Amino acid sequence: MGVKVSICIPCYNNAEEVKRLLDSIYRQDYTDFEVNISDDSTDNATETLVREHYPGVNYCHNPKPYGHIFNWNAAIRMAQGTYIKILFSDDWFTFSNSLSKLVELLDNNPKAALAFSGSRQVLLDSQNTTMLHHALENSKASYDRSADKEFVDRLRRDYKNLFLGNQIGAPSATLYRRDSELTFFDERSNWASDMFLYFDLLQKNPIFAYTTEPLVSIGVHENQYTESFSEKDNRIYEDYRYMYMKYHLQESVACRAYFTEKFILKYHRGLREAKELGIDKQMFWSRWIIEQKATIQCFLQNKLRLHSAGRKQ
Structure with a gap:
């Protein structure tokens, strides 16, 4: 019988953060999982870490960096499990039972394709909040956030309402069911790549499960992908325009x-x-x-x- 959960981790030149994440994975009380790492690093630090201390990890050091979204998909392609769990390498499980609670959401809702949880936003050490364009909603070192009832009700009425504001959160706070084919990030997408993934999942099956518990911690820092976009970056407009057309949102x-x-x-x-x-x-x-x-x-x-x-x- 195959593995239940595939944990898919893309990373790039951040061995210390990968260690924190892997430690949180191997502290989980749920153990029916595999760990896959697609490494875009230009150094060998992460490879050395994994080979020496985490021999059970399925590890691939890419011959040259694929780039953000392409590397995310490379990690997903390694998956053999029934449930797909994306974890970005600067994030980690908040609690030792985080994975079991996410798995329960899909197990207890067999018609659901997608499960998501609240998250704990954590400002990483030595980060200058004045350098952050998008990540922090307040100046606290950490705070919890989750989808509110209005968002959940709106999404249940029509998955296209996701366009009106994404409270599902970061991909690290999700778990989704493997279909006959794997679901990937749209490699044409940019700023809103997470929303494209959610649209593709919900378009095929709009049923979802969720919890407000902050099961995943999101590391907030100025090197995050979204922090490379300015407030009125034209790429943001083009991404939402593409989304608007791809999913026929003009019908709403x-x-x-x-x-x-x-x-x-x-x-x-x-x-x-x-x-x-x-x-x-x-x-x-x-x-x-x-x-x-x-x-x-x-x-x-x-x-x-x-x-x-x-x-x-």
Whole structure:
């Protein structure tokens, strides 16, 4: 009988973080798993670590770096298990029973294709929070977050509502069921690569299971993939545009309105782009007016605040 869970770890030049992750894996009370590492490293530190201290790991040192998403998929291709557990090498299991609780979510919900949990966001040592564009919601060294009821209800009504905001979280907080074929990250995707994976899973089977428990800890640092994107990076727009078209999200009024507000207007793409994406003039201009009113209101509030501060001086 084959292994139940395939733990798939892509890594790159971070042997210390890989050690922390592997230690958390081998502390688990659930043991029916294999560990696969696809290593993009340009040094031998991780290979030495694995060969000397974790001989049971299925390890591959790539002849040359594949790059982020390609290496993630290379790790998944090594999987032989029924359940696929992605763990990025800077993340780790929070508790010794984290894996067993994730497995229970799928075991107890046999119709579900995807399970996900809450996560603990942990600012790694020596990280400068001023250098982080996207990762931290507050300045605490660690905090827990999870999907709220509104998000879960919305996702259960229609998986396309994932486009309106991703609270599933990082891939490390998920476990998914192997189909007749493995499900991979879309290698054309970029900023929102995790959402493409979730869309592909939910498109085939929209049933999911979840827990709010922070079963996985996410290491937050300035070298994370998402931190390579600036606030208004054009690659973010192109990624969401591709997602919008790939999954036919123009069929949803809520998705059309969201894309208009959060992307068309924010990235100053104009009415022509909106029309190409199935967004009519009425929706475009109504959202444009709302944005202009909000901008004017913010300007007036700032001006009033500066005026009040000047009078106090």
